[in-house]
Amino acid sequence: MKFENLDILKLDRRTFLKVAAAMGASAFLGTYKADIVRAIAEADRNIVWLHGSECTGCSISFLNAEHPDVIQAVTKLNVMIQYHETIMAQQGLFVDGAAVKDAALNANYALEHFLDSGKPFILVVEGCVPQGPEGTGDYCKIAGKPFLDEVKHAAEKALITVAIGTCAAYGGIPATPPNPTDAAGLQFLKTTKGGVLGAGYKSKAGLPVINIPGCPAHPDWVLLTLAAAILEKVPADFLDKYQRPKPFFPPAYTIHENCPRRGFYDRGELDTEYAGGKCLWKLGCRAPVTHSDCPLRLWNDGHNMCTQAGAPCIGCVEPMFPDGTLAEEIEKIPTLVGVDINTIAKVAVGAAAIGVGAHAVRRIAMKEE
Ligand code: SF4
Ligand code: SF4
Structure with a gap:
């Protein structure tokens, strides 16, 4: 099937993801690089990628993408990755046990600064969210702050929220009984809707959490969904009952x-x-x-x-x-x-x-x- 003559930006949302899924990440991002970069440059898109309770396998799978690799993809998508614990250079400076309140020296301070800036961003969450003990979220802290609070705070402000991997989507391995940390996915605990953000959660774009499960998630699923999310080409009815994009997780066949x-x-x-x-x-x-x-x-x-x-x-x-x-x-x-x-x-x-x-x-x- 030939897609080269399509004006990707004029496609309706439904057709957009079908074309992206059929072409694969490499061909899709290569063919539509100029259009995507133009659209994103106008929209000023940023990505905030948070890590909870997980093995970082989804990031490794994503970083191992070959055609395109992540550098090419980020360049082609023209996005700013504002925060990603695995790949960012500076982690944070502490003096006398207290984090330095300078965005140039402390990544978490920079993150707070960015979240409060009002700039539109895509929130990517990898790993599930421990809620214990007793709802405090203290079992998983980043820079002294419960990950539970950080996720809720970021999700409130996100244009679109994407859960990468089965842990972030449904709880995965850490949330499997006996689930000692009372962990859950963003909007599901296994098959039950709710999760830490609640069943009614919608991002600023009016979408529920987009789930890209997998242990790990396939880099194509991640790249193509992020491309669709960045271009605001993800209609709500494109997700199945577990909020997975149907082109990659087809309800009609196994x-x-x-x-x-x-x-x-x-x-x-x-x-x-x-x-x-x-x-x-x-x-x-x-x-x-x-x-x-x-x-x-x-x-x-x-x-x-x-x-x-x-x-x-x-x-x-x-x-x-x-x-x-x-x-x-x-x-x-x-x-x-x-x-x-x-x-x-x-x-x-x-x-x-x-x-x-x-x-x-x-x-x-x-x-x-
Ligand atoms: S074949 Fe099954 S186990 Fe293997 S990656 Fe696909 S869904 Fe996961
Ligand atoms: S044909 Fe056999 S090996 Fe292949 S998916 Fe079906 S049950 Fe599994």
């Missing part, structure tokens, strides 16, 4: 539909040990209940993805991740035709013996249900 091992599943050839090279469902593959474009977009600069590499999908983009059942076989799998995989596998084994093809297997299985 990873399983496009898995490179799908042929083995259709023939009922299911591995029971690793490195068997066939379908990974019996080893706990969660792709049949996981919505993302991993098999189409691929990872590591378009080279591979989990099931292709032989690792069962662990459903890292879903709100319940990790739900305590990793590596356990999913008993009932919804499929496009509504047939349980156990039925398919049972019929397929018999059908293989008499040389019946995959389509016939599905037809027979449907009648057996």
Whole structure:
């Protein structure tokens, strides 16, 4: 499909993200660099990127983006990253235990200064938000201030708020029971809407938190969503019920539909040990209940993805991740035709013996249900 002749700035919001998702970060940012830079220069866009309770894996994934890399992307997007703990140079100067109140010497002071300046900015949050003990947020502090307070303060002023990674979106690993720090995502705790900002939160652009889950999030998802957010091309109805952009997390299909091992599943050839090279469902593959474009977009600069590499999908983009059942076989799998995989596998084994093809297997299985 050719997109080069489109005037990207004139596209409606819906079409914009579809085109961005279809092209991939490199082609999209390369093709529309001049338009994007012009639009952002006029709008004076800034990014504030805060880190909570997390492993920094999403930043590392983002920094490992290759085409474009982050330097190219930031240049192409023409944004000012005002605050990012992993990549900013100065961290803060303390004298006699007190932070120096000078924006040139103290990043957190500079951050407060920026947040109070009234300039429009995109808030990116990576990591979940511990609320304990007893609602104080003291389990996670930055420069002596609870991260809980900092996130609420910044979110109040943000033009658009984006949660990067499953921790920031839904709580992820730190919020998994027993959740000792009472951690939550920005607007969800697992599948329950609310989180630390509350179910009714809207940024200044009138949008709920845009969730880019993943453990880590794919750099394309981050770059393309930030490009859309910076250009104010994210309509509210473009998010699914868990507030993920539908072009990257399609509600209508799962990873399983496009898995490179799908042929083995259709023939009922299911591995029971690793490195068997066939379908990974019996080893706990969660792709049949996981919505993302991993098999189409691929990872590591378009080279591979989990099931292709032989690792069962662990459903890292879903709100319940990790739900305590990793590596356990999913008993009932919804499929496009509504047939349980156990039925398919049972019929397929018999059908293989008499040389019946995959389509016939599905037809027979449907009648057996
Ligand atoms: S169950 Fe997993 S490995 Fe098997 S076809 Fe589906 S996605 Fe691929
Ligand atoms: S294939 Fe599954 S586990 Fe792997 S990155 Fe995609 S959603 Fe996450």
